[in-house]
Structures are given as structure tokens and as C-alpha cells.
Amino acid sequence: MTSHMTGGAMIIDIHGHYTTEPPALQHFRDQQLAGLADPRRRPASTDLGISDDELKESVAPQLKLQTERGSDLTLFSPRASGMGHHIGTEEVGRQWCRVCNDLIHRVATLLPESFVGVGQLPQVPGVSPKNCIEELERCVYALGFVGVNLNPDPTGGYWTDPPLTDRYWYPIYEKLCDLDVPAMIHVTSSCNPNFHFTGAHYIAADTTAFMQLVEGDLFKDFPTLKFVIPHGGGAVPFHWGRYRGLAQAMGKPLLTEHVLGNVFFDTCVYHLPGIELMAKVIPVDNILFASEMLGAVKGVDPETGHNFDDTKRFVDQLAELSDSERYKIFEGNARRVYARLDALLTARGHPGRAA
Amino acid sequence: MTSHMTGGAMIIDIHGHYTTEPPALQHFRDQQLAGLADPRRRPASTDLGISDDELKESVAPQLKLQTERGSDLTLFSPRASGMGHHIGTEEVGRQWCRVCNDLIHRVATLLPESFVGVGQLPQVPGVSPKNCIEELERCVYALGFVGVNLNPDPTGGYWTDPPLTDRYWYPIYEKLCDLDVPAMIHVTSSCNPNFHFTGAHYIAADTTAFMQLVEGDLFKDFPTLKFVIPHGGGAVPFHWGRYRGLAQAMGKPLLTEHVLGNVFFDTCVYHLPGIELMAKVIPVDNILFASEMLGAVKGVDPETGHNFDDTKRFVDQLAELSDSERYKIFEGNARRVYARLDALLTARGHPGRAA
Numbered sequence: 001m002t003s004h005m006t007g008g009a010m011i012i013d014i015h016g017h018y019t020t021e022p023p024a025l026q027h028f029r030d031q032q033l034a035g036l037a038d039p040r041r042r043p044a045s046t047d048l049g050i051s052d053d054e055l056k057e058s059v060a061p062q063l064k065l066q067t068e069r070g071s072d073l074t075l076f077s078p079r080a081s082g083m084g085h086h087i088g089t090e091e092v093g094r095q096w097c098r099v100c101n102d103l104i105h106r107v108a109t110l111l112p113e114s115f116v117g118v119g120q121l122p123q124v125p126g127v128s129p130k131n132c133i134e135e136l137e138r139c140v141y142a143l144g145f146v147g148v149n150l151n152p153d154p155t156g157g158y159w160t161d162p163p164l165t166d167r168y169w170y171p172i173y174e175k176l177c178d179l180d181v182p183a184m185i186h187v188t189s190s191c192n193p194n195f196h197f198t199g200a201h202y203i204a205a206d207t208t209a210f211m212q213l214v215e216g217d218l219f220k221d222f223p224t225l226k227f228v229i230p231h232g233g234g235a236v237p238f239h240w241g242r243y244r245g246l247a248q249a250m251g252k253p254l255l256t257e258h259v260l261g262n263v264f265f266d267t268c269v270y271h272l273p274g275i276e277l278m279a280k281v282i283p284v285d286n287i288l289f290a291s292e293m294l295g296a297v298k299g300v301d302p303e304t305g306h307n308f309d310d311t312k313r314f315v316d317q318l319a320e321l322s323d324s325e326r327y328k329i330f331e332g333n334a335r336r337v338y339a340r341l342d343a344l345l346t347a348r349g350h351p352g353r354a355a
Numbered sequence: 356m357t358s359h360m361t362g363g364a365m366i367i368d369i370h371g372h373y374t375t376e377p378p379a380l381q382h383f384r385d386q387q388l389a390g391l392a393d394p395r396r397r398p399a400s401t402d403l404g405i406s407d408d409e410l411k412e413s414v415a416p417q418l419k420l421q422t423e424r425g426s427d428l429t430l431f432s433p434r435a436s437g438m439g440h441h442i443g444t445e446e447v448g449r450q451w452c453r454v455c456n457d458l459i460h461r462v463a464t465l466l467p468e469s470f471v472g473v474g475q476l477p478q479v480p481g482v483s484p485k486n487c488i489e490e491l492e493r494c495v496y497a498l499g500f501v502g503v504n505l506n507p508d509p510t511g512g513y514w515t516d517p518p519l520t521d522r523y524w525y526p527i528y529e530k531l532c533d534l535d536v537p538a539m540i541h542v543t544s545s546c547n548p549n550f551h552f553t554g555a556h557y558i559a560a561d562t563t564a565f566m567q568l569v570e571g572d573l574f575k576d577f578p579t580l581k582f583v584i585p586h587g588g589g590a591v592p593f594h595w596g597r598y599r600g601l602a603q604a605m606g607k608p609l610l611t612e613h614v615l616g617n618v619f620f621d622t623c624v625y626h627l628p629g630i631e632l633m634a635k636v637i638p639v640d641n642i643l644f645a646s647e648m649l650g651a652v653k654g655v656d657p658e659t660g661h662n663f664d665d666t667k668r669f670v671d672q673l674a675e676l677s678d679s680e681r682y683k684i685f686e687g688n689a690r691r692v693y694a695r696l697d698a699l700l701t702a703r704g705h706p707g708r709a710a
Contacts, residue, residue: 152549157514158514159512159513159547160513161549162548162549163548192514193517193518194507194514194517194518194563194567195514195563195566196566196567196570196601199566199569200562200566200567203559203562203590203594204559204560204563204590207555207558207559207562207590208550208559211550211551211555214551214554215554232594234562235558235562235589235590235593237593238593238624238629238632239558239586239629240626240629241625241626241629241652242553242586242624242626242652242663243554244656244658244663245625245654245663245664246551246652249653249654269593269596269597270594270596270597270600271595271599273632273635273636274595274596276632277629277631277632281626281628296597297596297600298604299604301599303599308600
């Protein structure tokens with residue numbers, strides 16, 4: 001593992017999805033969904049027939065960018081928009097989830113220096129998240145994953161399940177705490193024409209989830225539960241004054257006490273002024289480096305000549321960060337939030353810095 | 356009219372709601388909604404029995420803050436969370452809308468130096484916005500209003516009506532263009548427990564509406580239509596790189612050409628770093644001063660000792676603004692976007708500055 005020495009840190013990108021999957025995966029999904037209408041079209045097997053070489057080749061573009069941009073390790077999960085919890089039956093969703101997670105496991109096993117797995121859960125609208133415990137345990141124990149993505153709106157944009165603070169969700173939180181595994185709060189695609197997936201649904205969901213946590217008292221019941229809110233926390237840092245004010249008006253403790261012991265934000269914000277704002281208002285202990293490459297926002301920013309999702313450049317430009325703060329954003333916070341990642345890296349001979 | 360001389364501008368707050376209404380208004384609403392269950396409880400009359408003195412007294416707290424904080428004029432509309440388009444029947448909604456607008460008209464007539472009216476529309480989930488044209492015309496012609504609030508989600512958080520770019524909305528856009536009246540895109544309360552109204556629904560809706568406009572080509576069909584997206588545009592300025600990148604990936608023109616001729620943001624962002632970011636990424640021509648006082652976020656920020664919603668302080672602290680830019684944010688842009696406001700002020704002997 002090459003350790004790019006930005007603040008002496010290993011550069012851990014905590015938010016990457018497998019968006020360059022071999023075509024066989026999408027073909028399998030087509031067969032699955034075709035099978036809903038015509039059972040004869042169901043896939044004959046969950047063996048996708050993808051060779052190790054094909055897998056390695058499929059992530060070559062990702063690895064090339066990691067090298068070029070200077071990140072060492074990506075926490076890698078199935079394509080977020082592909083989770084599609086609102087599509088098909090529970091049985092089909094469960095099979096799909098296993099197939100996607102297995103593929104991540106294979107990539108992480110083939111290229112352990114570059115990828116560590118994060119899982120998808122077989123959530124179903126209106127079905128208790130209890131149904132995810134088996135797959136969560138499999139992710140951690142059998143596949144060696146260090147986190148999971150938890151969808152706060154399995155309906156894909158209609159929001160008819162209860163808020164994250166409802167006891168409905170408690171079974172999965174209990175298991176997350178038992179396993180010491182954090183959840184990234186991440187919706188999937190939207191089947192609601194009001195919500196463009198990456199431009200509206202993702203960002204609105206991040207904002208909504210945060211406000212649910214402000215309004216509730218979930219972390220009194222689960223003091224060790226950890227959530228990562230991606231895409232810079234949606235609108236939250238931009239409206240930090242609003243959230244501080246609303247919490248105060250509701251008689252809640254300061255947000256630092258009320259939620260920031262448990263809630264973390266990634267740096268998937270695709271311009272420097274956004275990252276600068278985030279670093280100004282969110283405590284450095286709550287910021288985890290991430291880019292969500294490849295795919296969330298593709299292309300080169302004509303204003304900078306660099307890719308929109310090359311977020312490391314933005315963090316590198318935060319001149320006011322001390323070496324120790326830079327270490328936290330790039331490595332230390334990831335190891336603290338993803339305890340199993342820390343254990344894994346330590347076991348591989350890469351201990352973290354003493355706090 | 357006292358002109359507080361910040362950049363020599365009249366300070367126009369384009370986003371204020373009547374949140375200190377006399378109790379008789381809420382009593383009327385109670386009777387209306389009780390009447391849905393028991394027709395005998397319907398209000399006997401739409402005459403609320405509120406005297407002019409009571410009205411003046413009810414806005415005294417608002418006027419006091421306007422004076423203290425140095426704003427001259429507020430574009431004043433009915434309480435946003437009170438619109439409740441998802442509540443009751445179309446008939447009840449229409450009556451409620453007229454009563455609320457009439458009250459705004461009375462306040463603006465009693466205190467014309469301090470308030471200019473903006474209307475509520477009798478939107479109903481699943482009902483064509485054509486049904487709002489009559490009230491829109493009444494607002495402009497009979498009540499002298501200079502704008503209206505348009506709810507992009509009349510369902511109150513379930514988002515089952517079409518996106519703003521759908522032809523479903525075209526009849527109301529045609530009338531807005533005919534009348535040269537802008538619409539503020541503003542949701543009402545949420546009946547979905549996932550969405551706290553001011554902390555999630557408002558901000559998510561702002562973000563969602565903007566992305567709908569990026570994804571569509573509405574302003575090709577309505578080149579003179581003007582939308583104000585409140586609360587600083589939701590998450591948009593914070594994720595300006597994401598929106599520029601998504602537009603580019605969709606093959607749209609630059610956002611400046613694609614939407615910023617028609618879309619404007621207010622300054623209802625309740626901390627300095629947020630306003631600083633906004634001024635950095637959003638062209639000054641698209642920023643309109645506003646505070647949404649009283650009520651959106653109450654209380655004093657312990658970090659500054661000033662009220663969260665005293666947004667003028669933040670704009671005043673933007674040292675890099677030229678005098679002419681400051682004039683635009685406080686007055687010039689409001690007069691450009693709200694053409695009828697400009698005409699009204701000019702007729703009263705307060706012409707705007709030449710561009």
C-alpha cells in the first residue's frame with residue numbers, strides 16, 4: 001500500500017460504489033426483473049460467470065484514478081442507485097443484495113490493498129428492517145465488510161416508511177451496535193419523477209435524515225450507533241445556523257452534544273467553496289474524506305480544469321488545517337468510525353496514529 | 356419610508372410571513388376544519404371581526420424588528436406552514452386562501468410603507484393549477500400583490516403531483532408571465548412524519564425544485580417566468596459544483612444561461628459562513644435579501660449574541676461587495692424580479708437606481 005503523505009496519512013476514501021461492474025451483473029438483474037413478469041426468464045443461477053481477471057479489469061479505471069489522485073484505499077459498496085429496494089419482491093431483492101455483496105467481496109479479496117467492502121442491505125418498503133439482520137451478519141462475518149449502506153427511504157422517493165428515529169428501525173440498530181459497524185445513510189434511485197436521483201433525492205434524503213436525528217433522541221437509546229451522512233451532509237453545513245437554531249428552539253442540547261458524537265459527514269462536495277464552508281462549521285472530528293468516484297458527478301469542471309469529484313484537491317487546499325487535523329480527515333476519523341477497518345489495517349501492519 | 360443607507364439602498368426583505376396573526380384567524384381555521392366533520396361547526400362568515408387596530412397591533416413585533424435591524428419594507432405573505440394545501444376540501448381551501456390573502460391586503464393597506472403583499476394560492480393535490488388563476492388575478496388586480504407563493508408539493512410531503520417542469524403547471528405559468536409576477540417556490544407544512552417542516556421539508560423542496568429546473572427546459576417555454584427559491588436555495592449553493600457538473604453531464608448550457616436568468620435565491624441562511632458561500636458562488640444578480648422573520652428559526656445564536664434570522668448582519672459583513680452589488684442584493688434585484696413592486700415604489704416617489 002502506497003501511503004501518500006498528505007499530513008502523513010493513509011488516504012482513505014470512505015465512499016465509493018462499484019459503478020463499473022461487468023455487464024453480466026446488469027444482465028442478471030434484467031433476468032431477475034423479467035422473471036417477475038415471466039418466471040421462465042428468471043436467472044438460472046446466481047453464478048454470474050465473471051472471472052477474477054474480468055473483475056480486476058472492471059475496477060482498473062477506479063484504481064487508475066485512485067493512483068492519479070492519491071488515495072490509497074476505498075470503502076467500496078455496490079452501486080447505490082442499483083440497490084433498488086422498491087423494485088420487485090422481497091425474495092428478488094434478497095437475491096440481488098447477496099449477488100451484489102458477493103461481487104464486492106470478490107473485488108476486496110482480489111485487491112485488498114485498494115478496496116475494503118461495505119454492504120448493501122435487503123430492505124423492502126413496509127417490511128421491518130429485521131429482515132436485514134441475516135445479511136448484515138453475513139456481510140460482517142463472512143464477507144469481512146466494515147460498514148453498510150442503510151436506506152432511509154426504501155420506497156424510492158415516496159417516504160412512506162417511518163423516520164429513522166422510529167422504533168421500527170431499532171432491530172437493525174441493535175445489530176449494528178453489537179457488531180460495531182457504522183451505517184452510511186444512503187438512498188437508492190428514485191421512482192418519483194419529482195426527484196432526480198443524484199441531484200435531488202440523495203441531497204434531500206441526507207438533509208431529511210439529519211433533521212430526523214435532530215428532532216429525535218435516538219442516540220440516547222443507542223449511544224454507540226454511528227451514522228455517516230454522505231454528500232457532505234446534504235444541505236446541513238450550509239444551513240448549520242438553521243439547525244443549531246432549530247435544535248435550540250426544540251430544547252435540545254447543542255448539536256455537538258446532541259448528534260455529533262454519532263453523526264459524521266463525508267467530503268463529497270464538488271467545489272472548493274463547499275468544502276471550505278464544511279471545514280469552517282463542522283468539527284474536524286466529524287469530517288471523513290470521500291469522493292464517491294466514479295460516477296456521482298462525472299466530468300471536468302471547466303472552472304478548474306479538474307474533475308468535479310476529485311475532492312482530495314479541495315481538502316489539500318484547506319491551508320488552515322493542522323497536520324493532525326488533516327490526518328483525521330484522511331485517515332484517523334475513518335478508523336475511529338469504522339472500527340473494523342481500523343482492526344483490519346492494524347492487523348495488516350498499518351496501525352493508526354495515537355489520538 | 357426611512358431609507359437605511361446600506362449601500363444607499365432601501366432594504367427590502369422579500370420573504371416575510373404573517374406569523375403573528377390575531378387569534379381570530381386560527382379560530383376561523385378551526386371552525387373550517389371542524390366543519391368538515393360536522394357541518395354545523397362551519398364558520399358563519401368570512402368576516403373575522405378583526406379591527407384595524409388589532410391588525411396593526413399584531414404586526415407591531417415585526418415592525419419593531421424591522422426598525423431595529425434596519426429593513427424598510429417586507430414582502431409579506433400568509434404564514435407558509437398555514438397554507439395547508441393538503442388539508443380539507445378544495446372549497447375549504449379556496450375560502451381559507453381568500454381569507455388569508457384578504458388579511459395580508461388589509462395589513463399592506465394599513466401600513467403601506469412597511470408591507471407589500473404576496474399571495475397564497477388555492478392549490479389542491481391532484482387538481483390542475485388552473486384552479487389558481489382566478490385567485491392569482493384577484494391578488495394582483497384587486498389586492499395589489501406583487502408576487503405569489505407556489506407550492507411545488509401540494510400533498511404536504513408525499514410528492515405525488517408532477518414536477519414543476521410538467522405541462523400540468525403551464526396554465527399558472529402563463530398567467531404569471533402575463534401578469535409579470537414572480538413566484539416564490541415555497542412548500543407548506545408537512546403531513547409526512549419523515550419531514551420536519553422548516554428543517555427538512557422546506558430545504559429538501561428548495562433543492563428538489565431547483566434540480567427539476569436543471570433537468571428540464573422550462574424557461575425555453577417561459578423565457579420571462581421568474582422563480583425565487585427561498586432559504587438560500589436549499590442545498591444548492593453548497594453543492595454548486597454538483598449542480599454545475601450534473602448540468603454539464605446532461606448536456607445543458609451553463610447554469611448561468613440555463614436557469615439563472617429566471618431563478619433567484621433569497622438570503623434566509625442563518626449563519627455568516629453560509630451567506631459568505633452563497634455570495635462566492637451565486638452571481639450577485641441572483642441574490643435577494645430576506646430574513647423570513649418572524650418565526651422560521653427563533654432565538655438568539657449563542658455564538659454571536661444575535662438572532663439567527665437577523666440576516667442583514669451577515670450581508671453587511673460581506674466586505675468584498677461593492678456599493679452597487681450591495682444595492683442589488685438589498686433593493687435592485689427585488690425591483691427587477693418583482694416588476695410590480697418597482698412600479699409601486701416608483702409611483703410612490705421612490706425610483707430605483709439606474710442599472
